[in-house]
Amino acid sequence: MTDPDLRDPNLDRAYRETPRDEPPPELDERVRAAARRAVGARPQSLEQQAAAERRRSWTSRWRLPLSIAATVVIAATLTVMVQEEDRRPRDDAGRVMERTNVAPKVDQPAAGSSDALRDGPAAAAVAPVQSPAPAAPPVQPSERAVLKSAAEPAAPQRRDATGRLRREERALEAEQPAAGESKPAAPAELEMRRQSTAPAAAPPLATPAPIPPPAAAPAPAPVPAAQPALRSTPQMAPAGAAPGSLQRDRNLGDRPERESREASAIRSPEAWVEYIRSLRAQGRDAEATAELAELRRAYPDFRLPPDLAR
């Protein structure tokens, strides 16, 4: 093509003016049909081809952006849903913990136990009374249990407090023989302690302890000397004792009598009867009579045993 002899503009122009023959339409259609058949495409008119081309161009143009957008939306939705699922139980557990933490820190078990160790045998005898029932872990293994306990009203908490008080009584009585010179806590003193701990206790996360049957309630040991020993426990505590422990005991001593009486209403009549018997056995007849009157007032329908009915 670089040879000028092989290209003549005049000749080219003259040739372009020769008739521009084209194949007839039927021949065109035959060839096109053969071409479509070869690739498995359906026969289409030119308009259909143009429409298909427009659709194809639209889909090819928007396929990738739409795919990306759909992926992002799905991923975001799943993320939000997963976060919501994670947050909901935590919120519920947080609310439960808030309710639990409303209780004063009087019943810190660690502090009570350490005080007991420092204060010697007498203090050790008192410590179990102040230490609450073993607290449940902040979050139960089962979230369902957490939600259930959180949904429970105050009544179970009250029942739980009563059960805890009974456990405290038993613990105190168990400690009495080991205390040696320490005298067992008087039931009245226990009542006062019960009053001081009952409102603040009741950890809602703890599984409510079953209330033992009244007959199984242990009778307080009838050792008269135990009462003064217990009353003097705060004064006997060394200077290094935890101030919280001392303050607790002082508060116990300052409880009004009315609260003690109200607390006695929580006690079962059987336990009350045992208490009155113990008072009589100690020769504290006046107190026994007063307690008996109180028992009659609190439980007018309760049938007194023959030894007390006299």
Place this chain on the structure above:
Amino acid sequence: MEPGRPDEELMLAYGAGDAAAFDVLYARHKGAVLRYLRRQTGNAALAEELFQDVWLKLIDARAGYEPRAKFTTWLFTIAHNRLMDHFRSGARGALVSYEDDPAEDVPTDMPRPDQTAERRETAAQLLAAIDALPVAQREAFLLQQEGGLSVEEIAAATGVNRETAKSRLRYAMTKLRATLREPERT
């Protein structure tokens, strides 16, 4: 439809199953192929028959197409081969003259164009002169004009070396120029 796409890309697309790409290719080159065949055979019906065969061969060869050369070179190679098959079958005695390529083979009975004829008449006379050319020279000229092939591409399409293709083209042009000059001289 993408008219700006190169032929080679369209052919590859068709080989991959895009029927629309074939339609574009066909629309571009159908006229050139048909004119090449018609002016080589001198028979419209025969040219259409060969024309269809050429495109069917292209369709059959779509899967193995590789753009190693221009698409038009490949297309006119198919057309040339189909034409040679036709000539070899003895349907027309021009095959013998295709092999002949005498330099002095200028037809003496070439029709002279009318000096006063319009350009259209000149074109008709040119066509007559083209028809009077030896087959090989005519093919070289038609491949140049219709297919837009270079000398090298003509050589490749017709299966000869470059010098042979160049010689054929030069002879054809010399004769046709002489035809075009005749009216001016008279």
